[in-house]
Amino acid sequence: MAAELYDVGEIGPVSVSFWRFLTGLGLLLSAHLVRRSRRPETAASLRATFAANPRRALVTGFGLAVYQTAYFASVQQAGLTVATVVTLGSGPVLVAIGARLTLGERTGAAGTAALVSGVVGLVLLTGGADGSTGPAPLLGIGYGLLSAAGYAGVILLGRFSGRKNAGVAFEPTVIGFAVGTVCLLPMALLEGLLPDLERPAWTLGLILYVGAVPTALAYTLFFAGLGVVRATTASVVALVEPLTAAVIGVLVFGERLNAILLTGTALLLFVVVFLAADEGVGRGASRRTSGPGADHGRRTSRPATQTKG
Known part of the structure; x- marks a missing residue:
């Protein structure tokens, strides 16, 4: 839908990202005000949230702006297929490396296999679609790698903060989008801020959709x-984004799924289900290990051993 807005609105990638962020920010601020009015004791103020960790807000906002804008620039220069494969394919790899180095999260053999399978599924899914490239593929690949780096940074920072403040994600998301909107505004003004309103209802509808569903709602969730799953798991599960795009193409635009697309779809769905099950097993084992019952069992086993002696 963002690519459709790029074509219909006749604006550049920075301006598309700006309108996406601004609309999403407006919706998130409205939701925040409702939360504050109904549950003032549980909804933290935005000022207090920013003051508690300003570095997180600034880095998250800047990373989101870079990630989104560089991706749209990659689509413009290299085409949708190349941009999607480079950005979403390299993102989980960068996240896995960063999670190991900065968070101490081990991927393991099963996790590595799932990561590789997810990337292969992504390649099959996008390779079975329109393979046309843009005017400058190498430049587009560079933008895609920049987008992946911003994506990895946002995930790693979100995971690091989420482990310390599990369940407190909404207000930091609002602040992150506020920072991202401010970062994008000067560049959007230079690029050309206002979209073409030759088809005003369609253009405004697209802006509202990309701001509401894949921005405000998606990033809040x-x-x-990120507070409850490993960073690598989150990055691989995010590979379902092109899968949902393919489903929309089939249901809305009448596109057909060929054998390659079906194989990539099945592979991605398998990986997501496998990682979800693996996360559930890991949390269950952690609770059994750290729970009071396990500690009680260890305490009661020592006297039995001493009796035998």
Whole structure:
């Protein structure tokens, strides 16, 4: 839908990102005000949230702006297929490396296999679609790698903060989008801020959709999820984004799924289900290990051993 806005609105990638962020920010601020009015004791103020960790807000906002804008620039220069494969394919790899080095999260053999399978599924899914490239593929690949780096940084920071403040994701998301909107505004003004309103209802509808569904709603859920799952798991699960795009193409635009697309779809769905099950097993084992019952069992086993002696 963002690519459709790029074509219909006749604006550049920075301006598309700006309108996406601004609309998403407006919706998130409205939701925040409702939360504050109904549950003032549980909804933290935005000022207090920013003051508690200003570095997180600034880095998250800047990372989101870089991630989104560089991706749209990659689509413009290299085409949708190349941009999607480079950005979403390299992102989980960078996240896995960063999670190991900065968070101490081990991927393991099963996790590595799932990561590789997810990337292969992504390649199959996008390779079975329109493979046309843009005017400058190498430049587009560079933008895609920059986008992946911003994506990895946001995930790692979100995971690091989420482990310390599990369940507190909404207000930091609002602040992150506020920072991202401010970062994008000067560049959007230079690029050309206002979209073409030759088809005003369609253009405004696209802006509202990309701001509401894949921005405000999706990132709120995404950052909430980072508090409870590993960074690598979150990055691989995010590979379902092109899968949902393919489903929309089939249901809305009448596109057909060929054998390659079906194989990539099945592989991605398998990886997501496997990682979800693996996360559940890991949390269950952690509770059994750290729970009071396990500690009680260890305490009661020592006297039995001493009796035998």
